[in-house]
Amino acid sequence: MLFKTLSAAVYGIDANLIEVEVDYSGVVSNEEHFHTVGLPDAAVRESRDRVRAAIKNSGYLIPPTFITINLAPADLKKEGSGFDLPIAVGILGAYGALRNDDLGKFMMLGELGLDGSVRPIPGVLPVAILAREKAIPNLILPAANAAEAAVVEGVNVYPVTTLLDVLDLLNSAVMGVIQREPFRIATGEILGRLEQFSVDFCDVRGQQTAKRALEVAAAGSHNILMIGPPGSGKTMLAKRLPSILAPLTFQEALETTRIHSVAGVLNGDGLVTQRPFRSPHHTISDAGLIGGGIVPRPGEVSLAHNGLLFLDELPEFPRNVLEVMRQPLEDHTVTIARASMSLSFPARFMLAAAMNPCPCGYLYC
Ligand SMILES: Nc1ncnc2c1ncn2[C@@H]1O[C@H](COP(=O)(O)OP(=O)(O)O)[C@@H](O)[C@H]1O
Ligand SMILES: [Mg+2]
Known part of the structure; x- marks a missing residue:
């Protein structure tokens, strides 16, 4: 019996559609055999143990048969634990636990706990964008990731907390339409919220020239270098710079959120505001x-996209590290080539740096 579910894998800041095919055949004596093919990494291979335990602890028994799982297209490397959920649903579907045998309108991702709980995963925003592009209307995701994906309009996001919850949701669907309200988020409201900063530019006493220079730099998004003796307030000024930057537009917020989503550094809000x-x-x-990384992940220059990258004590950075900043500073993008793939990440940021004028710090003082 063959069963298919749809999922996605993120490369760079874009997601690719992955079909998870599950097939079982023949009765094998004593123990079940479970094979994952389609270039899985260690986390994907280990998913069989999580999936087996999650299915058992959700009250289902898998007969001891030979199960093959193919992650197609088979020539793309798959990594991470997000395939646990589509694999588990595929196995249950193959054994007839689902009323619906065509899941072409559902895309799902999530890590499974041994008890059948669904855990959050990074990189959900690009997946939601992919679902919209491919006209897949329903997205089933861990509850903790729902806000992040719901930022994308045009896809219905259904947050789930357990494997049984997912089965319930799929079994309730009639003609691909789920009988449950999708998760919604008011993006305009989040963006419009008054910005709160823990430190503020108004804390700075005096320093009129430095303040003026920072204001000009912030207004035009110019890079800025502060040179001065220790204790003159360089670090303090730089930390207060974000409080005078222009607010993010929705498009910029989405771009930045996409990078933070892939890097797994988003807080629960869904949108970087x-x-x-x-x-x-x-x-x-x-x-x-x-x-x-083997599948490249964004670095600090990309995490600072549409924001501020502050390099304190600039001369202390190794030369090779400063040299790699040339491409992002000129092109506003970084291209990282690895044996398996070459990926580009956006990196349009304002660079602020601070340094002492000499090793002791008191030249001309
Ligand atoms: N203009 C200023 N207004 C308010 N506090 C200041 C000012 N300049 C320096 N300080 C105080 O001095 C401390 C040291 O400044 P810091 O930014 O660490 O200096 P630097 O990085 O130049 O060595 C700051 O934490 C701040 O409390
Ligand atoms: Mg300092």
Whole structure:
């Protein structure tokens, strides 16, 4: 018996549609056999143990048969734990636990706990954008990720907390239409909320020239370098810079949220509503700054997209790390090539840097 579910894998800041095909055949003595094919990484391969336990603890028994799971297209590397849910639903569907045997109108993603609970995963916003592009109307996601995906209009997001909840939801669907209200979020309201900053530009005493320079830089999104002796307030000024930047537009907020979603650094709000302020320590590696990994992930320059990247104690950064900043500063994008793929991330940020004028810090003082 063959059963198909739809899911997605995120590469860079874009998602690709992945079909999860489940097939079982033949009775195998004593133990069940479970094979995952389609270039899975360790987390995807391990999913069989989570899925098996989650199905058992949700009250279903899988007969000891030979199960093959194919993640198609088979030539793309799959990583992460988000395929747990489509695999589990596929297995249950193959064994007849679902009333509906065509899940072409549902896309699902989520990590499973051994008890059958559905856990959050990173990179849900690009998946919602993909669902809209592919005209797949329903998106089933872990409850903690719902706000992030609901930002995209035109897809119905259904938050779920357990595997049984998912089965309930799918069994309640009539002709691909779910009999439950989708999760909605008022994006305009979130963006319009008064911005709250823990530190504010008005805390700065005096320093008229420095303040003026920062205001001009903030207005035009110009890069700025502050040079001065220790204790003169460089770090303090830079930390207060976000409070005088222009508010994010909806399009900018969506772009930034997409990157933060992929990197898994979003807080529960769903949408990034303030310009990001990233201030990496000078011990950061070049891969940490521009992005990296086997399937490349965004680095600090991309996390600061539409916001501020602050490099404190600039000369302390290793030369090779500063050199990699050239491309993003000129092109506003970074391209990371790895053996498996080459990906581009947006990186349009305002660079602020601070340094002492000499190693002791008191030159000309
Ligand atoms: N113009 C100023 N207004 C208010 N506080 C200031 C000012 N300049 C310096 N300070 C105080 O001095 C502290 C040290 O400043 P800091 O930003 O760490 O200096 P730097 O980074 O230049 O070494 C700050 O935390 C702040 O409390
Ligand atoms: Mg400082």
